[in-house]
Amino acid sequence: MQCLGRAVVKYWALLPSQIALATPEILRSGRSSYWALSAVITTSSTAACGAFSTSAANSTSSQTSDASTSSQDESACAALYFTGTAPATDILGPFSLQSIPGKGRGLVAQRELRPGELVMAVQPIAVLHGPQDSMPSPDSLLDWLEATWQSMPPHHRAALRQMFVGRPTASTASDSQRPTDQPTASSPPASSAAVGGSSGGDSTSGLDFRAVVSYNAYGDEYEDLPAADLRGGPPPQSHVGLWPYFSNINHACAPNCVHYVVGSTMVVRAVQQVVHEGSELLISYLGRDDLAPRQVRQAVLQSRYGFRCGCARCRTEEDLPEELQSLLQQLYDRSRHELAPRFERLASAASAAAEGLDGGAGALYGENDEDDEDDEAAAAVDGSITGGGGAAAAAATEVAVKVTTPGLTAAELAKRALRKASSSSSSPPPTLGSQLASLEPRLEECARQLHLAVQELQEEDEATEDDDPRVGAASTATTASATSAATAPSSGRQPLTRVQVAQAAAYQLLELLHLHAELTAAAAAASGGGGGAIGGRARAAAAGALQACWHVLDAISRGSELQVFQACKLLNDALQDSGYSGGSGSGGGGKGGGKGGAAPPPPPPEAVREAASLLGQSLLARYGPLRGPQLSRMTQAAIRTSRGFF
Numbered sequence: 001m002q003c004l005g006r007a008v009v010k011y012w013a014l015l016p017s018q019i020a021l022a023t024p025e026i027l028r029s030g031r032s033s034y035w036a037l038s039a040v041i042t043t044s045s046t047a048a049c050g051a052f053s054t055s056a057a058n059s060t061s062s063q064t065s066d067a068s069t070s071s072q073d074e075s076a077c078a079a080l081y082f083t084g085t086a087p088a089t090d091i092l093g094p095f096s097l098q099s100i101p102g103k104g105r106g107l108v109a110q111r112e113l114r115p116g117e118l119v120m121a122v123q124p125i126a127v128l129h130g131p132q133d134s135m136p137s138p139d140s141l142l143d144w145l146e147a148t149w150q151s152m153p154p155h156h157r158a159a160l161r162q163m164f165v166g167r168p169t170a171s172t173a174s175d176s177q178r179p180t181d182q183p184t185a186s187s188p189p190a191s192s193a194a195v196g197g198s199s200g201g202d203s204t205s206g207l208d209f210r211a212v213v214s215y216n217a218y219g220d221e222y223e224d225l226p227a228a229d230l231r232g233g234p235p236p237q238s239h240v241g242l243w244p245y246f247s248n249i250n251h252a253c254a255p256n257c258v259h260y261v262v263g264s265t266m267v268v269r270a271v272q273q274v275v276h277e278g279s280e281l282l283i284s285y286l287g288r289d290d291l292a293p294r295q296v297r298q299a300v301l302q303s304r305y306g307f308r309c310g311c312a313r314c315r316t317e318e319d320l321p322e323e324l325q326s327l328l329q330q331l332y333d334r335s336r337h338e339l340a341p342r343f344e345r346l347a348s349a350a351s352a353a354a355e356g357l358d359g360g361a362g363a364l365y366g367e368n369d370e371d372d373e374d375d376e377a378a379a380a381v382d383g384s385i386t387g388g389g390g391a392a393a394a395a396a397t398e399v400a401v402k403v404t405t406p407g408l409t410a411a412e413l414a415k416r417a418l419r420k421a422s423s424s425s426s427s428p429p430p431t432l433g434s435q436l437a438s439l440e441p442r443l444e445e446c447a448r449q450l451h452l453a454v455q456e457l458q459e460e461d462e463a464t465e466d467d468d469p470r471v472g473a474a475s476t477a478t479t480a481s482a483t484s485a486a487t488a489p490s491s492g493r494q495p496l497t498r499v500q501v502a503q504a505a506a507y508q509l510l511e512l513l514h515l516h517a518e519l520t521a522a523a524a525a526a527s528g529g530g531g532g533a534i535g536g537r538a539r540a541a542a543a544g545a546l547q548a549c550w551h552v553l554d555a556i557s558r559g560s561e562l563q564v565f566q567a568c569k570l571l572n573d574a575l576q577d578s579g580y581s582g583g584s585g586s587g588g589g590g591k592g593g594g595k596g597g598a599a600p601p602p603p604p605p606e607a608v609r610e611a612a613s614l615l616g617q618s619l620l621a622r623y624g625p626l627r628g629p630q631l632s633r634m635t636q637a638a639i640r641t642s643r644g645f646f
């Protein structure tokens with residue numbers, strides 16, 4: 001599967017078809033020397049591949065873990081996160097390969113899984129690395145398969161033969177390692193002729209290498225950033241590769257597992273409150289398209305992977321009133337094609353304005369990145385998770401801006417431009433306020449329509465269902481004036497509500513509302529020397545909108561990098577807004593407490609505790625049950641790396 005994560009909006013958007021193996025030009029460009037040089041063809045995915053094949057044939061897996069092995073597995077994963085040392089052998093959790101009606105095969109939990117529990121940490125058959133933001137072409141994998149098939153270890157050949165190729169192949173029938181329950185042929189991707197044509201097959205192997213790569217390769221512009229940061233040494237890398245076991249996982253638009261690469265290791269963890277025994281383990285193939293309406297997601301899945309998704313989110317969305325579905329599509333189109341470009345233009349204009357925004361930009365984007373501030377934010381998270389509560393926290397950490405790419409949201413682009421301008425421009429003073437004003441009517445109209453639609457849904461649902469406090473929080477915040485949106489910690493994934501599903505389709509609008517509020521605060525700071533009441537309201541609205549984003553992500557893609565980073569931003573902002581220094585911080589100079597003496601630090605303000613709690617939940621889902629110093633280090637790394645994201 002080309003679950004291309006962030007890359008999906010960058011790399012794949014460039015391709016004429018959505019299929020990996022598109023053009024000779026791409027193929028050639030994929031052979032640039034650094035990719036070839038950095039190719040890592042692993043041999044560490046040992047006989048387990050064969051063992052899995054055999055057990056898969058019987059629809060049972062022998063690679064189950066129990067409680068006694070899981071702490072070893074977690075130690076191995078901690079070594080991966082903190083030193084970059086890959087587990088000595090593949091870690092395979094309690095799942096089995098089974099036939100799934102309508103999907104071919106898939107992985108099924110053999111016992112209940114808790115949030116953050118490790119599902120697998122596996123090595124690839126082959127992975128190509130490239131510099132960050134420059135993912136190697138999947139065509140390089142095709143080259144490699146063709147070149148090395150003959151000399152490949154038998155267990156790798158067996159694993160490759162197991163991979164999905166869109167339809168049963170001639171070799172499958174006679175391959176005793178294949179499960180007998182072959183996938184029912186899903187309709188192949190629209191351009192599969194180009195992918196699976198005769199040129200893609202190999203006469204010796206009988207395998208359609210193009211189809212193997214098209215359906216099973218996974219790539220991203222960069223690996224897990226906090227883990228790369230903790231590991232130190234070489235900078236994060238992009239990658240594209242083939243991971244057995246992982247490639248058996250089917251898709252859902254609100255999955256119960258999260259996945260990411262550290263070095264060459266693919267890590268998968270369960271993220272729902274409870275994944276029940278017998279539930280199918282599911283990831284998202286969509287990357288950022290997760291946060292789009294059903295029609296958009298369906299089109300992507302159909303064209304890239306040749307199937308029509310019937311997951312719970314899709315079904316819920318399909319059952320929404322037709323007018324609401326078309327409203328969501330309209331809001332998505334307007335956010336993406338009309339408002340986001342205007343925000344981008346505003347960002348350019350803000351380059352001039354930013355000269356006058358030093359105070360505001362400083363408040364927004366931070367000027368202080370001392371490590372001990374990260375420590376304090378980390379301690380706040382640690383305290384919130386362990387229930388210690390009294391952790392120190394200080395001033396906000398710097399929130400810098402990521403290098404622009406086509407995949408960045410308008411918010412990211414705008415902040416980047418502001419940031420750049422604030423450090424270098426000598427342009428005339430701001431007109432940011434008036435430019436924002438020109439955007440407001442359309443944005444507000446969209447927000448109003450969404451708010452009304454969500455409110456209506458909520459009222460209908462409240463009449464028939466139990467309240468879900470998260471729904472209220474997210475819904476209120478869509479007004480962009482939710483100064484105190486409820487932030488009840490989510491107690492886990494409950495069945496998706498219609499409200500959550502509708503909000504997920506409008507996620508980009510929620511991000512724009514957040515950006516708008518942030519820019520308003522910046523403009524107020526620029527013109528009023530600190531922002532005053534308008535700036536205060538705007539910052540509160542920004543926090544409300546960001547909380548709404550976090551809650552939507554919690555329903556749709558818990559444990560995703562985006563959710564972790566949004567939580568980091570919330571915590572940074574809460575620390576900065578409150579000026580809390582916890583009594584031990586050196587960098588904040590806040591009102592929270594002095595240094596020295598034995599007096600216990602004052603408790604963090606409510607907003608800081610709430611943000612720390614949200615970050616703790618996201619980290620738990622993504623990295624598992626880290627404790628004490630490890631949790632603290634991971635939190636610092638997440639905060640550090642999130643700066644590059646905003």
Ligand SMILES: C[S@@+](CC[C@H](N)C(=O)[O-])C[C@H]1O[C@@H](n2cnc3c(N)ncnc32)[C@H](O)[C@@H]1O
Pocket residue numbers: 001102103104105106163164166182183186215216247248249250251252305306307308309310311
């Ligand atoms: C990488 S394979 C996943 C394993 C595959 N199901 C198998 O039998 O080996 C990707 C393919 O699985 C199928 N698939 C994945 N998720 C699906 C879903 N939610 N509904 C239907 N088919 C799905 C599609 O055919 C897709 O192209």
